[in-house]
Amino acid sequence: MRYELHYWPSIQGRGEFVRLALEEAGADYLDVGNAPEDEGLGIPAMEDYLQGKQTHRPPFAPPFLKAGDEVVSHVANILQYLGPQLDLVPPDEESRFWVHGLQLTITDLTAEAHDVHHPVAISLTYEEQQDEARRRAKAFAGERIRTYLSYFERVLGYNPAGDTWLVGERRSYVDLSLFQVVAGLTYAFPNAMRRLAPEIPRVLAVAERVAALPNIAAYLASSRRLPFSENGIFRHYPELDPA
Structure with a gap:
């Protein structure tokens, strides 16, 4: 198909x-x-x-x-x-619901990351809501990123098959999504992610593992992988990510 x-x-x-x-x-x-x-x-x-x-x-x-x-x-x-x-989920129904639930958590995180630079309205530009964005970024970078990524750090520790992947013994689509979140947050909030790195070694290891998968590595090196920018979800505004 x-x-x-x-x-x-x-x-x-x-x-x-x-x-x-x-x-x-x-x-x-x-x-x-x-x-x-x-x-x-x-x-x-x-x-x-x-x-x-x-x-x-x-x-x-x-x-x-x-x-x-x-x-x-x-x-x-x-x-x-x-x-x-696509063989990107375990075969048993219980694990599939677990993967789906983790993906929904990433959906929530992604929405919060977007709302940092558009905390008032999507119809307004970032510049029109910059003061509110600063307040939102302080809470997001200082609290919410840690809340979400430390949760995934614990999930990796709970996996009976080991902490290589989030669910079971093989990568699933939620591992790929966790990689994308780590990459996006590292682009948008490099200082915050640098401070948090010692607390989430398993999460960062999964991100590296996904990036090294042959098909993903080829994609990341290709023109099909569009760059992060200040038009997407994960945007880097230095004033929102103080050192």
């Missing part, structure tokens, strides 16, 4: 969590948002789905995935759908 990933062009954003799963599995997929509009792709093709022209169950927003006749939206939902197909 050829998958079609629909997400906004030129940024990693939430779509990157899905890209990492597709890349690690070596799946055949089309990144619709980054494809040429003159070939019937790009944003116009994506908007046809959002406006209900291509499906009677339109998604609220990207990312969404088209797989055959199915359209699946929301990152955690998409990864729960793809996990068994």
Whole structure:
């Protein structure tokens, strides 16, 4: 099956969590948002789905995935759908629910990271809410990053199969997502992450392990891996990450 990933062009954003799963599995997929509009792709093709022209169950927003006749939206939902197909989740149902729950926790963390630079309204620019962003960043960088990543540090310690991966003996899609979160937070809050590093050695080891997976390493070295920027979820504003 050829998958079609629909997400906004030129940024990693939430779509990157899905890209990492597709890349690690070596799946055949089309990144619709980054494809040429003159070939019937790009944003116009994506908007046809959002406006209900291509499906009677339109998604609220990207990312969404088209797989055959199915359209699946929301990152955690998409990864729960793809996990068994791409062999990125353990075979037993209990573990699959556990992986999904961990992914939902990453969804919460990602939302909080986004709201640091847009704490008042998405419709306002960062500059229009910079004072509020400073207050939000102080709490996020000083408290919430530690709260989330120390939780995943404990989860790794609880894994009966060892602390190599979050669930079971093999990597699952939530390990890939944890890598993306660590990479994004390191870009956005390098000082905060440097201070926290001694407390989360297992989490950082998983991130390094994911980056070294052959398919992921090839993807990270390719032009398909879009860079972090101040247009995505994880944004680096020095004033929000004091030394």
